[in-house]
Amino acid sequence: NAGVTQTPKFRVLKTGQSMTLLCAQDMNHEYMYWYRQDPGMGLRLIHYSVGEGTTAKGEVPDGYNVSRLKKQNFLLGLESAAPSQTSVYFCASSAINRDEAFFGQGTRLTVV
Amino acid sequence: KQEVTQIPAALSVPEGENLVLNCSFTDSAIYNLQWFRQDPGKGLTSLLLIQSSQREQTSGRLNASLDKSSGRSTLYIAASQPGDSATYLCAVKYGNQFYFGTGTSLTVIP
Numbered sequence: 001n002a003g004v005t006q007t008p009k010f011r012v013l014k015t016g017q018s019m020t021l022l023c024a025q026d027m028n029h030e031y032m033y034w035y036r037q038d039p040g041m042g043l044r045l046i047h048y049s050v051g052e053g054t055t056a057k058g059e060v061p062d063g064y065n066v067s068r069l070k071k072q073n074f075l076l077g078l079e080s081a082a083p084s085q086t087s088v089y090f091c092a093s094s095a096i097n098r099d100e101a102f103f104g105q106g107t108r109l110t111v112v
Numbered sequence: 113k114q115e116v117t118q119i120p121a122a123l124s125v126p127e128g129e130n131l132v133l134n135c136s137f138t139d140s141a142i143y144n145l146q147w148f149r150q151d152p153g154k155g156l157t158s159l160l161l162i163q164s165s166q167r168e169q170t171s172g173r174l175n176a177s178l179d180k181s182s183g184r185s186t187l188y189i190a191a192s193q194p195g196d197s198a199t200y201l202c203a204v205k206y207g208n209q210f211y212f213g214t215g216t217s218l219t220v221i222p
Contacts, residue, residue: 101205
């Protein structure tokens with residue numbers, strides 16, 4: 001039972017480069033989320049999705065884009081990476097009825 | 113907007129001690145509250161989920177309570193062990209989103 005899987009686990013980018021983070025869940029969950037975790041700031045919501053084909057902005061969406069073309073996948077894109085986007089990124093999913101959140105193991109991104 | 117606060121930010125206790133971690137939130141219109149554990153460099157592991165209609169949940173040495181009207185939850189850890197050392201996070205489901213506290217870093221000294 002894989003649960004929530006994030007790819008890649010580590011990445012170093014140069015300022016201005018682009019990349020896509022992939023989140024895959026095998027629990028048939030409707031809701032999926034992308035968070036970033038920074039020291040002293042806790043987890044902050046970037047974007048989320050309440051179902052296939054839908055996306056919505058969270059607390060800190062600037063500089064990021066997302067897509068949910070398939071129910072099991074939620075992609076987070078950085079079009080032009082900035083050092084301020086150095087962070088640990090977590091993906092989570094939840095079902096509608098129980099609302100318990102399940103998290104991936106995180107992606108540690110460094111922008112130099 | 114929902115705001116979640118956890119006190120204390122850090123806690124150090126000797127092995128075997130019982131301890132309480134606190135979580136407070138500003139808007140009581142939550143769907144549920146969830147406690148997580150996070151080890152250094154790792155993801156979040158769910159410990160307990162309390163639905164808004166419930167008062168407490170128990171799992172082994174862990175007991176979580178919820179007082180929705182006062183905007184508070186506590187996580188009680190009995191007979192602490194060095195393996196309990198980690199950061200503990202609480203999160204509330206509010207609307208379509210989960211809001212997190214900044215966590216309590218727990219160290220259990222052998």
